[in-house]
Amino acid sequence: MSTQGSGAPIDASGAVPAPIGVFDSGVGGLTVLRALRDALPAEDFIYLGDTARLPYGTKSPETVERYSLQCAEALWVRGIRCLVVACNTASAFSLDALRRRYPDIPVIGVIEPGAAAAVAVSGSQHIAVIGTEATIAAGAYQAAIQRLNGAARVTAAPCSLFVAMAEEGWIEGPIAEAVAHRYLDPIFSATAPAAPAAEVPDTLVLGCTHFPALAAVLRRVLPVTVHIVDSAATTAAAVARRLPARTGSGHTQGTVRWLATDGAARFARVSGIFLGTTLRVGDIEIIDL
C-alpha cells in the first residue's frame, strides 16, 4: 500500500499493518496525535484536519455528523485499522454514526476516555468540564460521566476564547491568566472559602483539544487540589488498550501522513503550538471533501 510508512512494525503474518486514522476539525487534534505518538511510537498515523470547515464547535449536530462522516471516509479509503475522533464536538455528535458506518474497526472518541479518567480520579465526584459552546451544549461529557457514576455532579462551562488564544499562541502571560480566571473562578469559587467542599469541583476535564496548550496557565490559576484531566492523554491510553498486541520491532519510529482540507501554510505555522514540533508546508497534502 503506497501510503504506508517504512517505519511501521511488521506483525506476525509479515504484513504491514494499516495506520491509525485521526481526524479533527483543524489543528487542535494535534494534541491528541502527539499523545498517541507518545503512547504508540511505532505506529503509523494519518492525520486529517478539516481546516476548510473549522471550527465544528459553532455548527449544528447534523452538520457536524455529516462532516465527520466525510472525514472518516477520506481516511477509510486510504486504509486505516482504527479511527480516532480527535475533536470533542465530532465525538459528541458523530460517534454513533461512525460506529455504524465502520463496524469492523475500533472508533474511539475523546469524550468517553476523558469522562472515565475524571470519574477515576475525582474524590468528591464533583467534576467540572470546559469546552467549546457546542460540546458543552451537547452535554456529552455530562452524560458520559453520569453513565459511569449516576451520583456524580458535573459543572460544565463553555470557554470559547481559549481556542482563539491557543491558536494565537497566547498560552502564557497576564492576558492568558486573566481570561483563565474569568472563566474558571466562578466554577472553582476561590473567593468563597466558606463554601462546603462539595460545592467546588475537585477535577477539571479539558474538553477541547486546544486546551492542553494552556495547561501551564490553567494549573497556576486553579486551586492546587484540583486534578486536571487532559482528554488527549486519556484518549491515547484508550487507543493503546484497544489495539491488538504487536510482535516485531516496537522501537522503530512510525510515520505520519498529514492531510488538510485548506490552508497548508497556516496549518504548518500553528502546528508547533499543539504538536510540539513545527511542520513544513510541503509536508501537508491538501484534499477536497
Place this chain on the structure above:
Amino acid sequence: MSTQGSGAPIDASGAVPAPIGVFDSGVGGLTVLRALRDALPAEDFIYLGDTARLPYGTKSPETVERYSLQCAEALWVRGIRCLVVACNTASAFSLDALRRRYPDIPVIGVIEPGAAAAVAVSGSQHIAVIGTEATIAAGAYQAAIQRLNGAARVTAAPCSLFVAMAEEGWIEGPIAEAVAHRYLDPIFSATAPAAPAAEVPDTLVLGCTHFPALAAVLRRVLPVTVHIVDSAATTAAAVARRLPARTGSGHTQGTVRWLATDGAARFARVSGIFLGTTLRVGDIEIIDL
C-alpha cells in the same frame, strides 16, 4: 414577489423595488446591516450569514471566492438589486468574481469604502489597518489605500482574538482593554513619545466587521488624536451613493429577511452584540448552500 416586505418604498413606475442583498461569513456583517438600515431606513434587505462555514478569515482565497459566489447566488435567486459583501475576507478575495458574475447590479464590498474614508481623514497619510489574519495577509486594504494615494504608508496587523471576544460579548472591561493594548500599543507606540510623528499612524481602519462592537474600548486604548474608520458606516454611505434616488415615501421602515446556513439559536443569541437588537430564533430561515 413573495419575499418583499410591505414597507418597501414604491418607485416612480409603481413597482416595488427588490431588496438589497447583504452577506457575511456569519454575524459580524450585522454591523454593516445596522449601518445600512441607519443610512437607508426605507429599504428592504435580505441578510445571509454563512454560519455553517464561518469563519472565512482562516480559509484560502480560492475557498473564500467559491463560498462567496454561492452566497451571492442564494441572494440573487431571491431577487436583489444591489449586493453588499459585508465581510472583509470575502471583499478581499471575491469582488472581481462577483462583479463578473453579476454585471447588472452594484456589487459593493467593505474594503474600498473604508480605504477611501481613511485616505480622506488621515493628515499624515500613515494609516493602520487591523483585521483577521486572511484579510491582512491578502493585503487588500493596503492595496486599496495605495491605489488612492501611492505615497500613503500603511501599517497592517492581524488581531484575531478580537473576533472571539466580540462573539463572547467581552467588549468592555479589563480583559478587552488588555487585549486591545497588546495588539495596538506596538502600532501606536504610546511608549515612544520621542518618535517622529510620521512613525505613528494617525488613523485606524477597523478592517473586520466584528470590530465596531469593540469601538468604545479601542477608543479608550488609542491616543486621542487617532481617527477610527469604521468600515460598516463607510460602506453604508457608499451604498447610499450608488442606489438611484427614490420617489415615494421615504419614511416607512423597510423589512429584513434573515437567512443563515446553520445554527439559528446561536445566530439569534449573538445578534444583539452586533445588531443592537436581538433576533428571535423563529425570525431566521436556515438554507443550504
